[in-house]
Amino acid sequence: MIYILTLNPSIDYIINIEKFVPGDINLTKSEYKLPGGKGINVSQVLTNLQTPNTTLGFIGGFTGDFIKESLDKKNIKHDFIEVCGDTRINIKMKDSSGESEINGNSPEISSEALKKLKEKLGSLISGDILVLSGSVPKSISSTIYKDIMTDTSDGVKVILDAKGDALLEGIKGKPYMIKPNNHELGDIFDVKLESIEDTIFYGRKLLDLGAQNIIVSMSGDGAVLITPTTTYMASAPKGKLVNSVGAGDSLVAGFTYGIYKNLDIVKAFKLGIACGSASAFSNFLCTQIEADKLLKEITVKKL
Template sequence: MIYTLTLNPSVDYIVKLDNTIHIGELNRSSSETKFPGGKGINVSRVLNNIGIKSKALGFVGGFTGAYIEKYLRNEGIETNFVQIDEDTRINVKLKTGQETEINAKGPALSIEHYEELKEIVRSLTDEDVLVIAGSIPATLPKTTYEELAEICSNNGTAFMVDAEGDLLMKVLPYKPFLIKPNHHELGDLFGTTLSTIEEVIPYARKLIDKGAKNVIVSLAGDGAVFVNEHTVFTSTVPKGEVKSSVGAGDSMVAGFLAKYTVSKNIQGSFQYSVAAGSATAFSLDLCTKELIEELLSQVEISETSSKI
Protein backbone atom coordinates (compact mmCIF):
# COMPACT_ATOMS: atom_id res chain seq x y z
CA MET A 1 0.00 0.00 0.00
CA ILE A 2 1.14 3.55 -0.72
CA TYR A 3 0.80 5.99 2.17
CA THR A 4 1.26 9.76 1.95
CA LEU A 5 2.04 11.91 4.97
CA THR A 6 1.20 15.61 5.27
CA LEU A 7 2.20 16.96 8.66
CA ASN A 8 0.61 20.39 8.20
CA PRO A 9 -2.29 20.07 5.72
CA SER A 10 -4.52 22.97 4.75
CA VAL A 11 -7.62 24.06 3.00
CA ASP A 12 -6.32 26.13 0.08
CA TYR A 13 -8.74 28.98 -0.59
CA ILE A 14 -8.07 30.36 -4.06
CA VAL A 15 -9.46 33.81 -4.82
CA LYS A 16 -9.28 35.35 -8.28
CA LEU A 17 -9.52 39.11 -8.86
CA ASP A 18 -9.86 40.58 -12.35
CA ASN A 19 -8.10 43.76 -11.23
CA THR A 20 -5.03 44.55 -9.18
CA ILE A 21 -5.59 44.22 -5.46
CA HIS A 22 -5.85 47.54 -3.61
CA ILE A 23 -4.47 47.35 -0.08
CA GLY A 24 -6.67 49.09 2.49
CA GLU A 25 -9.71 49.13 0.21
CA LEU A 26 -12.64 46.84 -0.57
CA ASN A 27 -11.77 44.29 -3.26
CA ARG A 28 -14.28 41.99 -4.92
CA SER A 29 -13.38 38.58 -6.29
CA SER A 30 -14.44 37.28 -9.68
CA SER A 31 -14.28 33.63 -8.55
CA GLU A 32 -13.31 31.47 -5.59
CA THR A 33 -12.58 27.81 -5.10
CA LYS A 34 -11.06 25.61 -2.40
CA PHE A 35 -9.12 22.36 -2.31
CA PRO A 36 -7.39 20.19 0.28
CA GLY A 37 -3.79 21.38 0.35
CA GLY A 38 -0.47 19.92 1.36
CA LYS A 39 2.22 18.11 -0.58
CA GLY A 40 1.37 14.60 0.59
CA ILE A 41 -2.32 15.16 -0.06
CA ASN A 42 -1.45 16.38 -3.56
CA VAL A 43 0.47 13.14 -4.16
CA SER A 44 -2.56 11.08 -3.06
CA ARG A 45 -4.89 13.07 -5.30
CA VAL A 46 -2.65 12.66 -8.34
CA LEU A 47 -2.20 8.94 -7.66
CA ASN A 48 -5.98 8.67 -7.49
CA ASN A 49 -6.35 10.51 -10.80
CA ILE A 50 -3.96 7.99 -12.36
CA GLY A 51 -5.85 5.05 -10.88
CA ILE A 52 -3.45 4.09 -8.09
CA LYS A 53 -4.79 3.67 -4.55
CA SER A 54 -3.14 5.33 -1.56
CA LYS A 55 -3.99 6.26 2.02
CA ALA A 56 -3.47 9.82 3.29
CA LEU A 57 -1.94 10.31 6.76
CA GLY A 58 -1.38 13.42 8.86
CA PHE A 59 -3.18 15.63 11.35
CA VAL A 60 -6.61 17.22 10.88
CA GLY A 61 -9.04 19.02 13.17
CA GLY A 62 -12.14 21.20 13.29
CA PHE A 63 -14.45 22.11 10.43
CA THR A 64 -11.54 22.53 8.01
CA GLY A 65 -10.17 19.11 8.85
CA ALA A 66 -13.62 17.60 8.35
CA TYR A 67 -13.78 19.31 4.95
CA ILE A 68 -10.46 17.73 3.91
CA GLU A 69 -11.55 14.26 4.98
CA LYS A 70 -14.91 14.54 3.22
CA TYR A 71 -13.32 15.92 0.04
CA LEU A 72 -10.79 13.08 -0.15
CA ARG A 73 -13.42 10.42 0.62
CA ASN A 74 -15.62 11.83 -2.15
CA GLU A 75 -12.68 11.42 -4.53
CA GLY A 76 -12.25 7.81 -3.39
CA ILE A 77 -9.08 8.37 -1.34
CA GLU A 78 -8.68 6.50 1.95
CA THR A 79 -7.50 8.43 5.02
CA ASN A 80 -6.16 7.65 8.47
CA PHE A 81 -5.63 11.10 9.97
CA VAL A 82 -4.81 11.77 13.60
CA GLN A 83 -7.61 13.93 14.99
CA ILE A 84 -6.46 17.10 16.79
CA ASP A 85 -8.23 19.76 18.83
CA GLU A 86 -7.56 22.92 16.79
CA ASP A 87 -8.76 23.70 13.27
CA THR A 88 -6.65 22.69 10.29
CA ARG A 89 -5.17 25.83 8.73
CA ILE A 90 -6.52 27.80 5.78
CA ASN A 91 -4.05 29.09 3.16
CA VAL A 92 -5.19 31.97 0.97
CA LYS A 93 -3.94 32.25 -2.60
CA LEU A 94 -4.75 35.52 -4.39
CA LYS A 95 -4.64 35.43 -8.18
CA THR A 96 -4.45 38.91 -9.69
CA GLY A 97 -2.29 38.29 -12.72
CA GLN A 98 0.47 37.40 -10.26
CA GLU A 99 -0.12 34.96 -7.42
CA THR A 100 0.21 36.03 -3.79
CA GLU A 101 0.06 33.41 -1.06
CA ILE A 102 -0.76 33.80 2.63
CA ASN A 103 0.03 30.55 4.44
CA ALA A 104 -1.18 30.09 8.00
CA LYS A 105 1.18 28.59 10.58
CA GLY A 106 -1.20 25.77 11.47
CA PRO A 107 -2.57 24.26 14.69
CA ALA A 108 -0.63 23.25 17.78
CA LEU A 109 0.16 19.54 18.03
CA SER A 110 0.78 17.64 21.24
CA ILE A 111 3.29 14.89 21.99
CA GLU A 112 0.30 12.52 22.21
CA HIS A 113 -0.75 13.44 18.67
CA TYR A 114 2.77 12.84 17.43
CA GLU A 115 3.07 9.48 19.20
CA GLU A 116 -0.23 8.40 17.64
CA LEU A 117 1.15 9.23 14.19
CA LYS A 118 4.37 7.34 14.88
CA GLU A 119 2.39 4.26 15.88
CA ILE A 120 0.65 4.38 12.49
CA VAL A 121 4.01 4.58 10.71
CA ARG A 122 5.38 1.74 12.85
CA SER A 123 2.52 -0.44 11.57
CA LEU A 124 3.79 -0.18 7.97
CA THR A 125 5.67 -3.12 6.46
CA ASP A 126 8.27 -3.85 3.81
CA GLU A 127 5.44 -4.14 1.30
CA ASP A 128 4.38 -0.51 1.89
CA VAL A 129 5.68 2.82 0.60
CA LEU A 130 5.52 6.11 2.54
CA VAL A 131 5.73 9.53 0.92
CA ILE A 132 6.80 12.21 3.43
CA ALA A 133 6.33 15.69 2.04
CA GLY A 134 6.19 19.30 3.16
CA SER A 135 7.11 21.33 6.20
CA ILE A 136 7.18 20.37 9.88
CA PRO A 137 4.68 22.21 12.12
CA ALA A 138 6.38 24.46 14.66
CA THR A 139 5.08 22.43 17.59
CA LEU A 140 6.65 19.16 16.42
CA PRO A 141 10.32 18.28 17.03
CA LYS A 142 12.81 19.52 14.42
CA THR A 143 13.94 15.88 14.21
CA THR A 144 10.49 14.65 13.08
CA TYR A 145 11.61 13.67 9.57
CA GLU A 146 14.65 11.82 10.89
CA GLU A 147 12.55 9.94 13.44
CA LEU A 148 10.00 8.91 10.81
CA ALA A 149 12.76 7.90 8.39
CA GLU A 150 14.37 5.77 11.09
CA ILE A 151 11.05 4.00 11.74
CA CYS A 152 10.72 3.27 8.02
CA SER A 153 14.29 2.00 7.89
CA ASN A 154 13.63 -0.33 10.82
CA ASN A 155 10.39 -1.57 9.20
CA GLY A 156 11.97 -2.07 5.79
CA THR A 157 9.40 0.41 4.45
CA ALA A 158 10.52 2.25 1.31
CA PHE A 159 10.06 5.98 1.74
CA MET A 160 10.21 9.07 -0.44
CA VAL A 161 10.98 12.56 0.83
CA ASP A 162 10.07 15.90 -0.72
CA ALA A 163 11.48 18.58 1.57
CA GLU A 164 14.08 21.33 1.63
CA GLY A 165 17.37 22.12 3.33
CA ASP A 166 18.36 20.33 6.50
CA LEU A 167 15.09 18.38 6.54
CA LEU A 168 16.25 16.65 3.39
CA MET A 169 19.94 16.28 4.19
CA LYS A 170 19.32 14.69 7.59
CA VAL A 171 17.23 11.83 6.19
CA LEU A 172 19.80 10.79 3.58
CA PRO A 173 21.64 8.37 5.91
CA TYR A 174 18.37 6.39 6.16
CA LYS A 175 18.54 5.77 2.38
CA PRO A 176 15.28 7.21 1.02
CA PHE A 177 14.07 5.48 -2.13
CA LEU A 178 13.47 8.82 -3.88
CA ILE A 179 14.03 12.51 -3.26
CA LYS A 180 12.97 15.32 -5.59
CA PRO A 181 14.52 18.76 -5.09
CA ASN A 182 14.26 21.40 -7.80
CA HIS A 183 17.46 23.00 -9.08
CA HIS A 184 17.15 26.01 -6.75
CA GLU A 185 16.73 23.75 -3.71
CA LEU A 186 19.63 21.55 -4.83
CA GLY A 187 21.86 24.60 -5.23
CA ASP A 188 20.88 25.88 -1.78
CA LEU A 189 21.87 22.53 -0.24
CA PHE A 190 25.44 23.04 -1.45
CA GLY A 191 25.67 26.84 -1.28
CA THR A 192 25.77 27.39 -5.01
CA THR A 193 23.58 28.44 -7.94
CA LEU A 194 22.57 25.83 -10.51
CA SER A 195 20.84 26.74 -13.77
CA THR A 196 21.61 24.02 -16.31
CA ILE A 197 21.28 20.26 -16.53
CA GLU A 198 25.06 19.92 -16.83
CA GLU A 199 25.53 21.87 -13.58
CA VAL A 200 22.88 19.85 -11.76
CA ILE A 201 24.19 16.33 -12.47
CA PRO A 202 27.30 16.30 -10.22
CA TYR A 203 25.36 17.77 -7.29
CA ALA A 204 22.55 15.25 -7.71
CA ARG A 205 25.25 12.59 -7.61
CA LYS A 206 26.44 13.98 -4.26
CA LEU A 207 22.98 13.18 -2.84
CA ILE A 208 23.37 9.59 -4.06
CA ASP A 209 26.75 9.42 -2.31
CA LYS A 210 25.08 10.64 0.89
CA GLY A 211 22.49 7.85 0.84
CA ALA A 212 19.61 8.61 -1.53
CA LYS A 213 18.80 5.73 -3.87
CA ASN A 214 17.17 7.78 -6.61
CA VAL A 215 17.14 11.54 -7.24
CA ILE A 216 14.95 13.59 -9.57
CA VAL A 217 15.82 17.26 -10.04
CA SER A 218 13.36 19.48 -11.89
CA LEU A 219 14.52 22.59 -13.78
CA ALA A 220 11.07 23.98 -14.71
CA GLY A 221 11.00 24.65 -18.46
CA ASP A 222 14.62 23.54 -18.93
CA GLY A 223 13.97 19.85 -18.30
CA ALA A 224 14.73 17.39 -15.52
CA VAL A 225 17.48 15.04 -14.37
CA PHE A 226 17.31 11.54 -12.88
CA VAL A 227 20.33 10.08 -11.11
CA ASN A 228 20.94 6.84 -9.25
CA GLU A 229 23.99 4.70 -8.57
CA HIS A 230 23.88 3.10 -12.00
CA THR A 231 22.66 5.68 -14.51
CA VAL A 232 21.85 9.28 -15.35
CA PHE A 233 18.84 10.28 -17.45
CA THR A 234 17.97 13.75 -18.68
CA SER A 235 14.65 14.83 -20.12
CA THR A 236 13.01 17.55 -22.12
CA VAL A 237 9.67 18.96 -20.96
CA PRO A 238 6.50 19.48 -23.00
CA LYS A 239 5.63 22.92 -24.31
CA GLY A 240 2.46 24.57 -23.05
CA GLU A 241 0.92 27.44 -21.14
CA VAL A 242 1.86 27.34 -17.47
CA LYS A 243 -1.32 28.07 -15.51
CA SER A 244 -0.08 27.20 -12.02
CA SER A 245 3.10 25.74 -10.58
CA VAL A 246 1.31 24.60 -7.41
CA GLY A 247 1.53 20.82 -7.08
CA ALA A 248 3.81 20.27 -10.08
CA GLY A 249 6.62 18.80 -7.96
CA ASP A 250 4.16 16.65 -6.02
CA SER A 251 2.79 15.41 -9.34
CA MET A 252 6.30 14.36 -10.41
CA VAL A 253 6.65 12.28 -7.24
CA ALA A 254 3.22 10.72 -7.79
CA GLY A 255 3.88 10.06 -11.46
CA PHE A 256 7.15 8.28 -10.79
CA LEU A 257 5.67 6.21 -7.98
CA ALA A 258 2.55 5.29 -9.95
CA LYS A 259 4.50 3.99 -12.91
CA TYR A 260 7.32 2.36 -10.91
CA THR A 261 5.00 0.36 -8.65
CA VAL A 262 3.53 -1.25 -11.76
CA SER A 263 6.51 -1.57 -14.11
CA LYS A 264 9.71 -1.29 -11.98
CA ASN A 265 11.14 0.48 -15.03
CA ILE A 266 13.22 3.52 -14.05
CA GLN A 267 13.35 5.21 -17.46
CA GLY A 268 9.63 4.89 -18.12
CA SER A 269 8.82 6.03 -14.58
CA PHE A 270 11.02 9.12 -14.99
CA GLN A 271 9.34 9.96 -18.30
CA TYR A 272 5.90 9.60 -16.72
CA SER A 273 7.02 11.73 -13.78
CA VAL A 274 8.04 14.61 -16.03
CA ALA A 275 4.80 14.38 -18.01
CA ALA A 276 2.80 14.44 -14.76
CA GLY A 277 4.59 17.55 -13.49
CA SER A 278 3.98 19.34 -16.78
CA ALA A 279 0.34 18.25 -16.89
CA THR A 280 -0.27 19.88 -13.51
CA ALA A 281 1.61 23.04 -14.50
CA PHE A 282 -0.68 23.32 -17.55
CA SER A 283 -3.83 22.87 -15.41
CA LEU A 284 -5.73 24.96 -12.88
CA ASP A 285 -5.96 21.94 -10.54
CA LEU A 286 -3.87 18.78 -10.37
CA CYS A 287 -3.19 16.75 -13.50
CA THR A 288 -5.43 14.11 -15.04
CA LYS A 289 -4.30 10.76 -16.42
CA GLU A 290 -5.55 11.79 -19.86
CA LEU A 291 -3.38 14.91 -20.00
CA ILE A 292 -0.32 13.06 -18.70
CA GLU A 293 -0.62 10.48 -21.46
CA GLU A 294 -1.23 13.21 -24.04
CA LEU A 295 2.06 14.86 -23.08
CA LEU A 296 4.15 11.67 -22.74
CA SER A 297 5.38 11.67 -26.33
CA GLN A 298 6.83 15.16 -25.85
CA VAL A 299 9.08 14.00 -23.02
CA GLU A 300 12.33 12.83 -24.60
CA ILE A 301 14.67 10.85 -22.35
CA SER A 302 18.42 10.63 -22.94
CA GLU A 303 20.90 8.48 -21.04
CA THR A 304 24.30 9.90 -20.22
CA SER A 305 27.39 8.53 -18.52
CA SER A 306 26.95 7.45 -14.92
CA LYS A 307 30.57 8.49 -14.27
CA ILE A 308 30.00 11.91 -12.74
Protein backbone atom coordinates (compact mmCIF):
# COMPACT_ATOMS: atom_id res chain seq x y z
CA MET A 1 0.00 0.00 0.00
CA ILE A 2 1.07 3.58 -0.62
CA TYR A 3 0.67 6.18 2.12
CA ILE A 4 1.24 9.89 1.57
CA LEU A 5 1.80 12.24 4.49
CA THR A 6 0.99 15.95 4.11
CA LEU A 7 1.82 17.67 7.38
CA ASN A 8 0.78 21.08 6.04
CA PRO A 9 -2.21 20.75 3.65
CA SER A 10 -3.99 23.76 2.20
CA ILE A 11 -6.71 25.07 -0.02
CA ASP A 12 -5.03 26.41 -3.14
CA TYR A 13 -6.98 29.47 -4.28
CA ILE A 14 -5.86 30.04 -7.86
CA ILE A 15 -6.69 33.37 -9.46
CA ASN A 16 -6.01 34.83 -12.90
CA ILE A 17 -5.94 38.59 -13.45
CA GLU A 18 -4.92 40.75 -16.40
CA LYS A 19 -2.20 42.73 -14.62
CA PHE A 20 -1.73 43.04 -10.87
CA VAL A 21 -1.57 46.67 -9.68
CA PRO A 22 -0.30 47.02 -6.07
CA GLY A 23 -2.47 49.24 -3.90
CA ASP A 24 -5.40 49.14 -6.33
CA ILE A 25 -8.54 47.01 -6.67
CA ASN A 26 -7.76 44.04 -8.92
CA LEU A 27 -10.54 41.98 -10.49
CA THR A 28 -10.07 38.33 -11.39
CA LYS A 29 -10.61 36.96 -14.87
CA SER A 30 -11.09 33.47 -13.45
CA GLU A 31 -10.63 31.68 -10.15
CA TYR A 32 -10.96 28.24 -8.65
CA LYS A 33 -10.19 26.40 -5.42
CA LEU A 34 -8.41 23.06 -5.11
CA PRO A 35 -7.29 20.83 -2.24
CA GLY A 36 -3.56 21.50 -1.97
CA GLY A 37 -0.35 20.58 -0.26
CA LYS A 38 2.42 18.65 -1.96
CA GLY A 39 1.41 15.28 -0.58
CA ILE A 40 -2.24 15.76 -1.51
CA ASN A 41 -1.12 16.53 -5.06
CA VAL A 42 0.86 13.27 -5.07
CA SER A 43 -2.21 11.39 -3.86
CA GLN A 44 -4.41 12.91 -6.57
CA VAL A 45 -1.98 11.94 -9.35
CA LEU A 46 -1.66 8.40 -7.99
CA THR A 47 -5.44 8.15 -8.04
CA ASN A 48 -5.44 9.41 -11.65
CA LEU A 49 -2.99 6.57 -12.35
CA GLN A 50 -5.50 4.08 -10.94
CA THR A 51 -3.22 3.33 -7.98
CA PRO A 52 -4.66 2.75 -4.49
CA ASN A 53 -3.28 5.08 -1.83
CA THR A 54 -4.19 6.72 1.45
CA THR A 55 -3.42 10.34 2.23
CA LEU A 56 -2.58 11.27 5.82
CA GLY A 57 -2.00 14.52 7.66
CA PHE A 58 -3.47 17.17 9.93
CA ILE A 59 -6.62 19.05 9.03
CA GLY A 60 -9.04 21.44 10.70
CA GLY A 61 -11.91 23.89 10.40
CA PHE A 62 -14.15 24.77 7.46
CA THR A 63 -11.15 24.76 5.12
CA GLY A 64 -10.31 21.24 6.23
CA ASP A 65 -13.90 20.19 5.52
CA PHE A 66 -13.55 21.54 1.97
CA ILE A 67 -10.44 19.41 1.42
CA LYS A 68 -12.09 16.24 2.72
CA GLU A 69 -15.21 16.82 0.63
CA SER A 70 -13.12 17.50 -2.47
CA LEU A 71 -11.11 14.31 -2.01
CA ASP A 72 -14.29 12.30 -1.38
CA LYS A 73 -15.68 13.50 -4.73
CA LYS A 74 -12.52 12.15 -6.40
CA ASN A 75 -12.69 8.84 -4.48
CA ILE A 76 -9.34 9.57 -2.83
CA LYS A 77 -8.99 7.70 0.45
CA HIS A 78 -7.90 9.84 3.41
CA ASP A 79 -7.29 9.32 7.10
CA PHE A 80 -6.65 12.79 8.52
CA ILE A 81 -6.13 13.78 12.12
CA GLU A 82 -8.42 16.62 13.22
CA VAL A 83 -6.77 19.63 14.90
CA CYS A 84 -8.00 22.91 16.33
CA GLY A 85 -7.76 25.87 13.98
CA ASP A 86 -8.35 26.15 10.26
CA THR A 87 -6.27 24.50 7.56
CA ARG A 88 -4.38 27.23 5.70
CA ILE A 89 -5.26 28.88 2.39
CA ASN A 90 -2.54 29.47 -0.23
CA ILE A 91 -3.10 32.04 -2.97
CA LYS A 92 -1.61 31.33 -6.40
CA MET A 93 -1.90 34.41 -8.60
CA LYS A 94 -1.20 34.49 -12.33
CA ASP A 95 -0.97 37.68 -14.35
CA SER A 96 0.89 39.00 -17.37
CA SER A 97 4.15 39.12 -15.39
CA GLY A 98 4.05 35.47 -14.31
CA GLU A 99 3.05 33.53 -11.20
CA SER A 100 3.12 34.71 -7.58
CA GLU A 101 2.23 32.89 -4.35
CA ILE A 102 1.07 33.89 -0.88
CA ASN A 103 1.10 30.94 1.51
CA GLY A 104 -0.87 30.95 4.75
CA ASN A 105 0.24 29.65 8.15
CA SER A 106 -0.75 26.22 9.41
CA PRO A 107 -2.84 25.64 12.54
CA GLU A 108 -1.13 24.60 15.77
CA ILE A 109 -0.29 20.89 15.90
CA SER A 110 -0.53 19.52 19.44
CA SER A 111 1.55 16.76 21.01
CA GLU A 112 -1.63 14.65 21.16
CA ALA A 113 -2.10 15.01 17.39
CA LEU A 114 1.52 13.99 16.81
CA LYS A 115 0.98 10.93 19.00
CA LYS A 116 -2.02 9.91 16.89
CA LEU A 117 0.06 10.29 13.73
CA LYS A 118 2.79 8.06 15.18
CA GLU A 119 0.17 5.42 15.95
CA LYS A 120 -1.17 5.49 12.38
CA LEU A 121 2.31 5.21 10.87
CA GLY A 122 3.06 2.33 13.24
CA SER A 123 0.67 0.15 11.23
CA LEU A 124 2.84 0.28 8.09
CA ILE A 125 4.52 -2.99 7.17
CA SER A 126 7.34 -4.19 4.94
CA GLY A 127 6.49 -3.62 1.28
CA ASP A 128 4.53 -0.44 1.94
CA ILE A 129 5.66 2.88 0.46
CA LEU A 130 5.53 6.10 2.49
CA VAL A 131 5.78 9.47 0.76
CA LEU A 132 6.74 12.36 3.04
CA SER A 133 6.00 15.52 1.14
CA GLY A 134 5.96 19.24 1.76
CA SER A 135 6.69 21.81 4.41
CA VAL A 136 6.63 21.27 8.17
CA PRO A 137 4.27 23.43 10.29
CA LYS A 138 6.02 25.89 12.59
CA SER A 139 4.72 24.07 15.66
CA ILE A 140 6.51 20.83 14.67
CA SER A 141 10.24 20.17 14.89
CA SER A 142 12.18 20.16 11.62
CA THR A 143 13.40 16.68 12.63
CA ILE A 144 9.90 15.21 12.18
CA TYR A 145 10.66 13.42 8.90
CA LYS A 146 13.84 11.89 10.30
CA ASP A 147 11.97 10.83 13.44
CA ILE A 148 9.24 9.18 11.35
CA MET A 149 11.81 7.21 9.34
CA THR A 150 13.58 6.12 12.51
CA ASP A 151 10.32 4.66 13.84
CA THR A 152 9.13 3.15 10.53
CA SER A 153 9.20 -0.62 10.12
CA ASP A 154 12.03 -2.20 8.16
CA GLY A 155 11.14 -2.80 4.52
CA VAL A 156 9.04 0.36 4.13
CA LYS A 157 10.38 2.47 1.25
CA VAL A 158 10.33 6.17 2.14
CA ILE A 159 10.31 8.89 -0.52
CA LEU A 160 11.06 12.36 0.80
CA ASP A 161 10.22 15.59 -1.01
CA ALA A 162 10.99 18.57 1.22
CA LYS A 163 13.41 21.46 1.36
CA GLY A 164 15.55 23.38 3.80
CA ASP A 165 16.04 22.02 7.31
CA ALA A 166 13.25 19.46 6.87
CA LEU A 167 15.19 17.92 3.97
CA LEU A 168 18.62 18.12 5.61
CA GLU A 169 17.31 16.55 8.82
CA GLY A 170 15.22 14.03 6.91
CA ILE A 171 18.20 12.79 4.92
CA LYS A 172 19.63 11.45 8.18
CA GLY A 173 16.76 8.95 8.20
CA LYS A 174 18.19 7.39 5.00
CA PRO A 175 15.17 7.77 2.68
CA TYR A 176 15.01 5.61 -0.44
CA MET A 177 14.60 8.68 -2.62
CA ILE A 178 14.73 12.45 -2.27
CA LYS A 179 13.70 14.97 -4.93
CA PRO A 180 15.00 18.52 -4.67
CA ASN A 181 14.94 20.72 -7.75
CA ASN A 182 18.19 22.30 -8.94
CA HIS A 183 17.47 25.61 -7.17
CA GLU A 184 16.76 23.86 -3.85
CA LEU A 185 19.92 21.79 -4.24
CA GLY A 186 21.98 24.94 -4.79
CA ASP A 187 20.35 26.65 -1.80
CA ILE A 188 21.32 23.77 0.48
CA PHE A 189 25.00 24.38 -0.23
CA ASP A 190 24.64 28.14 -0.82
CA VAL A 191 25.95 27.86 -4.39
CA LYS A 192 24.61 28.55 -7.87
CA LEU A 193 24.65 25.43 -10.00
CA GLU A 194 26.14 26.42 -13.36
CA SER A 195 26.28 23.03 -15.10
CA ILE A 196 25.11 19.44 -15.03
CA GLU A 197 28.48 18.57 -13.49
CA ASP A 198 27.71 20.93 -10.59
CA THR A 199 24.32 19.31 -10.12
CA ILE A 200 25.82 15.82 -9.99
CA PHE A 201 28.64 16.91 -7.66
CA TYR A 202 26.33 18.44 -5.07
CA GLY A 203 23.70 15.75 -5.54
CA ARG A 204 26.26 13.13 -4.57
CA LYS A 205 26.99 15.12 -1.43
CA LEU A 206 23.39 14.42 -0.37
CA LEU A 207 23.99 10.72 -0.96
CA ASP A 208 26.96 11.01 1.38
CA LEU A 209 24.65 12.53 4.00
CA GLY A 210 22.30 9.54 3.95
CA ALA A 211 19.94 9.59 0.96
CA GLN A 212 19.93 6.30 -0.95
CA ASN A 213 18.99 7.85 -4.32
CA ILE A 214 18.25 11.36 -5.56
CA ILE A 215 16.30 12.90 -8.42
CA VAL A 216 17.14 16.52 -9.21
CA SER A 217 14.48 18.13 -11.40
CA MET A 218 15.53 20.96 -13.70
CA SER A 219 12.26 22.17 -15.28
CA GLY A 220 12.56 22.27 -19.07
CA ASP A 221 16.09 20.86 -18.94
CA GLY A 222 14.87 17.48 -17.70
CA ALA A 223 16.12 15.74 -14.58
CA VAL A 224 19.03 13.77 -13.18
CA LEU A 225 18.82 10.48 -11.30
CA ILE A 226 21.81 9.84 -9.04
CA THR A 227 22.24 6.39 -7.49
CA PRO A 228 25.18 5.14 -5.39
CA THR A 229 26.78 3.65 -8.51
CA THR A 230 25.39 5.44 -11.59
CA THR A 231 23.99 8.74 -12.83
CA TYR A 232 21.27 9.07 -15.48
CA MET A 233 20.04 12.10 -17.41
CA ALA A 234 16.47 12.33 -18.70
CA SER A 235 15.32 14.76 -21.35
CA ALA A 236 12.16 16.79 -20.88
CA PRO A 237 9.42 16.37 -23.50
CA LYS A 238 8.50 19.42 -25.54
CA GLY A 239 5.39 21.36 -24.64
CA LYS A 240 3.98 24.69 -23.53
CA LEU A 241 4.22 25.48 -19.82
CA VAL A 242 0.68 26.10 -18.59
CA ASN A 243 0.92 25.60 -14.85
CA SER A 244 4.05 24.81 -12.83
CA VAL A 245 2.08 24.17 -9.60
CA GLY A 246 2.13 20.45 -8.85
CA ALA A 247 4.61 19.45 -11.55
CA GLY A 248 7.26 18.35 -9.05
CA ASP A 249 4.64 16.51 -7.00
CA SER A 250 3.48 14.74 -10.15
CA LEU A 251 7.06 13.61 -10.78
CA VAL A 252 7.14 12.13 -7.28
CA ALA A 253 3.79 10.43 -7.90
CA GLY A 254 4.93 8.92 -11.19
CA PHE A 255 8.14 7.63 -9.65
CA THR A 256 6.23 6.20 -6.68
CA TYR A 257 3.81 4.49 -9.05
CA GLY A 258 6.73 2.89 -10.88
CA ILE A 259 8.30 1.60 -7.68
CA TYR A 260 4.91 0.30 -6.51
CA LYS A 261 4.60 -1.61 -9.80
CA ASN A 262 8.07 -3.09 -9.25
CA LEU A 263 9.63 -1.30 -12.21
CA ASP A 264 13.39 -0.80 -12.06
CA ILE A 265 14.48 2.59 -10.78
CA VAL A 266 15.35 3.98 -14.24
CA LYS A 267 11.91 3.13 -15.66
CA ALA A 268 10.28 4.64 -12.56
CA PHE A 269 12.40 7.76 -13.09
CA LYS A 270 11.24 8.03 -16.70
CA LEU A 271 7.61 7.65 -15.66
CA GLY A 272 8.09 10.40 -13.09
CA ILE A 273 9.36 12.79 -15.78
CA ALA A 274 6.32 11.98 -17.95
CA CYS A 275 3.89 12.72 -15.13
CA GLY A 276 5.66 15.90 -14.08
CA SER A 277 5.72 17.23 -17.63
CA ALA A 278 2.10 16.28 -18.26
CA SER A 279 1.00 18.34 -15.26
CA ALA A 280 3.17 21.28 -16.33
CA PHE A 281 1.46 21.27 -19.73
CA SER A 282 -2.06 21.23 -18.26
CA ASN A 283 -4.25 23.42 -16.06
CA PHE A 284 -4.73 20.48 -13.72
CA LEU A 285 -2.77 17.50 -12.44
CA CYS A 286 -1.88 14.89 -15.03
CA THR A 287 -3.98 11.96 -16.13
CA GLN A 288 -2.71 8.55 -17.16
CA ILE A 289 -3.52 9.24 -20.82
CA GLU A 290 -1.48 12.46 -20.77
CA ALA A 291 1.48 10.80 -19.05
CA ASP A 292 1.47 7.80 -21.41
CA LYS A 293 1.47 10.12 -24.41
CA LEU A 294 4.63 11.90 -23.22
CA LEU A 295 6.43 8.77 -22.05
CA LYS A 296 7.52 7.84 -25.57
CA GLU A 297 9.16 11.26 -26.04
CA ILE A 298 11.53 10.90 -23.08
CA THR A 299 15.03 9.53 -23.45
CA VAL A 300 17.24 8.49 -20.54
CA LYS A 301 20.97 8.15 -20.94
CA LYS A 302 23.65 6.92 -18.60
CA LEU A 303 26.31 9.52 -17.82
